[in-house]
Amino acid sequence: MKFINNRFALLLALNCMLFGSVNAQEIIKEEVVQDTVKPAPKKGRLKVDGVVAVVGDFVVLDSDIDLMYKELEAEKVNTKDITRCELLGKLMEDKLYAHQAIQDSIIVSDAEVNERMQQQIDFFVERLGSEDKMVEYFKKKDMSSFKDELFEMIKNQKLTEQMQKKVIDEVEITPEEVRIFFSKFGEEDRPFFxxxxxxxxxxxxxxxxxxEKQKVIDRLNEIKKDVENGDSFYSKAVLYSEDPGSSSSGGFYKMTRKTPFVKEFKDVAFSLEEGEISDPVETExxxxxxxxxxxxGQELDVRHILMKPKVSKQAEADAKKKIEHIRQRILSGEISFADAARSESDEKETRNSGGLLMNPRTLETRxxxxxxxxxxxxxxxxxxxxEITEPFRxxxxxxxxSYKIMSVANRYPEHKASYSDDYLKIKDLALKEKQILEIKKWSEEKIKETYxxxxxEYQSCQFTNNWMKK
Incomplete structure (x- = not known):
């Protein structure tokens, strides 16, 4: 999205950084000098533990800032213009959220943390080449100590996420507020989409x-019997589940009725009692x-084991032949792409809309x-x-x-924002601004209550927010 004024750019930047906190309470006195790259102490008393900030029950170490640099670099982010002050401010914000999450009795399970930790490790290994190289890159003693530190970091991140979500979940915006938001911008200041x-x-x-279906059903029934006889569901999921998103954490998911799982899965999950295991459930x-x-209450901690029936070579060949035939019918004018999608496509999510994909970020089709x-x-x-793509597997x-074909249904050129045509995008921007203000208000209140x-050496930092309470 391209904008022509700073207000919209700032709004998006604030949204990406995900809000800040304000004020501070006390300063640790140290004999130090300020350095533009990394603060270095003068001769004299040294900080043995490397603590540079304390927020509630949490501390921020100098090494935490170093680790953030390493993570950003591993993700191919250019850190040249990112200062230590900026990273310290972000870490302090996270600690404020995590501290308040504990005060509000927000719970993060070890299974959730382990799932994300494994995903993070897999990402770093892919980027750096191996676990040994990863440990060396982050300057840790061994894999065990790296995991211990990463576990605590991810747990705090998840506490932060849940606290932020709790703060903004109740924020809603009315059509009148959207209209007022849009009216703030003159004709020349309106954004371009x-x-x-x-x-x-x-x-x-x-x-x-x-x-093949019956083979899978029989195997799952065997596993269910083993668990009922004392085996661990967690272990069975790690060993046998074919869900890459949860198998490493023992099939764990936290869900509510609003969680975007398929209907068949949710219906069965919410029909079970605590400690109960379902019969095999078929989904797509x-x-x-x-x-x-x-x-x-309305939230469940569930574990599941997913198994998929095997696909024969003949079944694959038949599917490819069918998609080629559908493509030919469309190209010959016998049927439109949209009608073919409605009558022939095996994808439930797009079939009724004539095959249109949904943008997961905006929940629109554009x-x-x-x-x-x-x-x-x-x-x-x-x-x-x-035109239509060639069939692809x-x-x-x-x-x-599966086998697919794709086509461009509609094109929309770059244009200046229109209240009627771009209402949903404008509403999203207006809501984000309101959420930012709500977070700021919350932060101002909570920082007064937090040690x-x-x-x-960091007190001269130009923080985004008034941590120094000036």
Whole structure:
């Protein structure tokens, strides 16, 4: 999205940084001098523990700032213009949220933390080459100590996320507030929205035989019996589940009725008692055993084991032949792409809309060209109106094997924001501004109640917010 004034740019930047906190309470006195890269102490008393800030029950170490630099660099972020003061401010904000989350009895389970930790480790290993190189890069003694430190960091991050979510969850915006927000900008100051397109697809999945389905059902029933006889559901999920998003954490998910899981899964999960295991449940992803570990009002802690029936070579060949035939019918004018999607596509989410993909970020069908997922962009960016991609095979880790064709349904050129045409985008910006103000108000209140210290070498930092209470 491209904007022509600083107000919108600042709004988006604030949203990306996810809000700040304000004020401070006390300063740690140290004999130090300020350095533009990293504060270095003069001769004299040294900080043995390297503590540079305290927020409530949490401390921020100089090494925490070093670690943030390492993480950013591992993610290929240019850190040249990122100062230690900026990172300290972000860390202090996180500690404020985490501290308040504990005061508000927000709970983060070890399983949630372990799941994200494994994802983070996998990411770093992919970037750096191996676990040994990762440990060396982050300057840790061994893998165990690296995991211990990463575990605590991720736990605090999740506390922060849940506290932020709690603060803004109740923030809503009315049509009148959206109108007032938009009216603040004169004709020349209104933002430009980038070129967009709507993309449609038709999906054909190989037909799985009843014999293969029964094999999976029988295996899941065996696992259920083993668990009822004393085996660990957690261990069974780690060993056998084919869900890449949860198998390493023993199949764990936290869910409510609003969690975007498929209907069949949610219906069964909410019908179970605490400690109960379901019979095998069929969804578009395969077959599941669902175990309800804990019920907290309308929130469930569940574990599941996903198994997928095997797809035969013949079934794959038949699916490919079917998608080729559908494509030919569309190109010949026998049927439109949208009608073919409604009658032939095996993808429930897009079938009723004529194959239109939903943008998960905006919940609209339009995608900005600059924000298209790379795997989609490479397939459609050269398509002309009315053209269709060649059939291609996709093996999704969760949905399994399928064959697809894609087409560009509509194109929308770059344009200046219109209240009627771009209402949802404008509403989203207005809501974000209101959320930022709510977070700021919350922070101003909570910082007054929270014990805070900042080391002297950082007191001259120009924080985004008034941590120094000046």
């Amino acid at each position: 980038g070129a967009e397109m709507e993309i449609a697809q038709i999906v054909v999945k190989p037909v799985i035989s009843d014999e 992803f395969g077959y599941h055993l669902i175990y309800v570990e804990k019920i907290r 995608f900005e060209l600059t924000n298209l997922p790379s795997e989609i962009y490479t397939k459609v960016y050269e398509l002309k109106d009315g 996709e093996n999704d880790p969760r949905a399994g094997i 805070v210290k900042i080391a002297e």
